[in-house]
Amino acid sequence: MKKLFFAAILCIPFFSQPGFAQSSGLSPILTDYYQVKDALVAGDAKTAATAAGGMLKAVNSVDMAALAPKDHQAFMGLQDKLAYDSRHISESSDINHQREHFTSLSANLFKLAKQSRLSANPIYEDYCPMKKAYWLSSDAAIKNPYFGSSMLTCGKVSTTLNPQ
Ligand SMILES: [Cu+2]
Numbered sequence: 001m002k003k004l005f006f007a008a009i010l011c012i013p014f015f016s017q018p019g020f021a022q023s024s025g026l027s028p029i030l031t032d033y034y035q036v037k038d039a040l041v042a043g044d045a046k047t048a049a050t051a052a053g054g055m056l057k058a059v060n061s062v063d064m065a066a067l068a069p070k071d072h073q074a075f076m077g078l079q080d081k082l083a084y085d086s087r088h089i090s091e092s093s094d095i096n097h098q099r100e101h102f103t104s105l106s107a108n109l110f111k112l113a114k115q116s117r118l119s120a121n122p123i124y125e126d127y128c129p130m131k132k133a134y135w136l137s138s139d140a141a142i143k144n145p146y147f148g149s150s151m152l153t154c155g156k157v158s159t160t161l162n163p164q
Pocket residue numbers: 088089097101
């Protein structure tokens with residue numbers, strides 16, 4: 001009886017973590033990615049760099065032990081790649097260079113999104129035929145981060161990931 005009581009106490013912090021029910025500990029990575037994406041849509045290299053710095057921090061501060069086994073496995077294989085591209089974007093003030101890294105950043109984040117639970121909301125994978133590259137969005141409306149205002153609505157939704 002005493003043992004059971006202590007086990008129950010130990011479980012409380014785990015289950016009371018904010019967002020536990022809706023999403024995983026990987027969610028901040030996606031939230032920060034969306035900020036990088038929005039900055040690239042706006043053509044704002046400085047904000048993109050700052051947001052990518054936040055994303056890098058989120059990637060490097062994931063508490064692996066707190067992840068569900070499936071999320072843990074998926075994240076382990078992609079952490080270095082996500083860190084690499086977000087670091088390069090954060091250290092650059094050249095939007096073209098940032099957009100190059102954003103292609104692989106988006107591809108790797110999509111791999112993670114397919115294998116784990118990043119959001120309680122749908123994730124749209126969009127395709128830009130001119131750049132021949134993908135990006136992720138929380139919104140079905142197209143806002144192209146590769147060309148910004150010069151071709152804002154170029155592209156289409158290629159895949160919709162619904163939360164499992
Ligand atoms: Cu680089």
